[in-house]
Amino acid sequence: MKSYQIMFNQELISYDVYFKNMKSIRIRVKEGRIQVSAPYYTPISFIEENLYKYQDKLLPQLKKYVPYAIYQNQGYVMIYEKKYTLSVRDVQIMKCQIHEDVLYVYHSRIQDCVEMYLKKILMDYLQEKIIEYLAYDFDLDMPLIEIKKYKGRWGSCFYKDNKVTFNLSLIHLPKDLIDYVIVHELAHFLQANHSHLFYQEIEKRMPDYKQRQKRLKEIHI
């Protein structure tokens, strides 16, 4: 992969080019960045010609992207859809604290420090919610819960190990979507595959699961 820059409306925009064994070029926007796939030896001038041609489509897509977190002093992080400004007070302690809508970070390794904190908040929520679901909706043993940084999945169920794992990025979402992921993973203890029966088990416990599932699909991680 190689990165280049192009001027769109007097704004310098970075883009990545992946040279591949393919016949024509492909342009897309992912996580607020233009990605071009092009056949080997495609001249950059030809790629830029195409980028200019589609700039009216690309620019709105670039502007639309709002990251869940910017890990720097006076950056921010979204927790359950609410925005907290990061305020770094480096005393070399891996600790964070929320006061109103400011999240104080006490270490210079900002991202590590905040993620440790987010993991703890999410774990507390998952535990509490899973205990509740087991008490009322599922006749299961308490599973082992793990939180990971996944790309492209919200959770996993390892039913043979009585373990469920969840994506740390869930912490940025509204709670009703997190709840859908919880019910989804717990339902895998009843039905391993995404069969009709599996979704029936979900629907019994969460009648509006379809709209939650749809909203979740629109979020790319």
Ligand SMILES: [Zn+2]
């Ligand atoms: Zn599943």
